[in-house]
Amino acid sequence: MVRILTGLLVLLGAYFLFVFLKDYRANRHVKSTATVGAVAPIGFLTMFGDTLGIGNFAPATALLRFFKQIEDQKIPGTLNVFTSLPEVFSGCILITTIDVDPVTLISMLVSSSVGAYFGASIISHFSVQKVRLTMGVALLVTAVVMFLGMMGWMPSGGEATGLTGINLVIAVVGNFILGILMTAGIGLYAPCMALIYFLGMSPRAAFPIMMGSCAFLMPIASLKFIKEGALDRKVALIYMMAGIPGVLVAAFLVKSLPLFVLKWVVIGVILYTAASMIYSMFKDWRQNAPAADAIPESNTP
Secondary structure (H helix, E strand, O other), X not given: XXXXXXXXXXXXXXXXXXXXXHHHHHOOOOOXXXXXXXXXXXXXXXXXXXXOOOOOHHHHHHHHHHOOOXXXXXXXXXXXXXXXXXXXXXXXXXXXXXXXXXXXXXXXXXXXXXXHHHHHHHHHHOOHHHHHHHHXXXXXXXXXXXXXXXXXXXXXXXXXXXXXXXXXXXXXXXXXXXHHHHOOOOOOHHHXXXXXXXXXXXXXXXXXXXXXXXXXXXXXXXXXXXXXXXXXXXXXXXXXXXXXXXXXXHHHHHHHOOXXXXXXXXXXXXXXXXXXXXXXXXXXXXHHOOOOOOXXXXXXX
């Protein structure tokens, strides 16, 4: 089953690459301010962090804008496109090198994909600010619980590689919800790590699940951006080529790290994500808050 899953992912990645290169060749005359010397290091570093579960959209956006490598209106499409192929690589590597029960893995990949498919219509009824607050607090609690377990002050997560019964149902439903939340810009990585941990699985098992989920989703979404031309093709090409080595290095690190060290990495990722969610919530709230009432003009002379 894992081989079939990997084969489908390879076919999806190959089709995405074919469409992207065909589009790149047809539009090679379009000018871009991007340079290999700036974009390549950004691609390597951010995809290295992405494979560890940190995510790459926020740091890649900040760095590309800081070094003036991309126009703002092309950022959303470019982010999805340049991440797709490295995600396929990381998904294939982690699915085949980290031991996870095939039923658990496939069930959670399918549920997140279905959730993301229906997310566009479902998420319209959610308040993104409330989702950010809820997820941010939940992740903080998870990080605290993991820390207490690491210190031996309470039972820590297990080392299982698969789930059965009610725990499998909870995992499938949970990943379905996370797939929905991805359409609202809420990342899947850290919440998936937390879900895996609380269900008694090894934190290492979260990596093929979360990477596999995104590896299937992102190329499909990116095909639409390519069709509409809503991307900087030069940035996307350089980033993809530099990001793949970053994925390979990080994937080896994830596989080889002792579980004790990996748990600390997961705690750090969860804390970072929780803080960024809560920060984004307050930032948006301040930007959208009504201005203070102006002092009314006096009618007296």
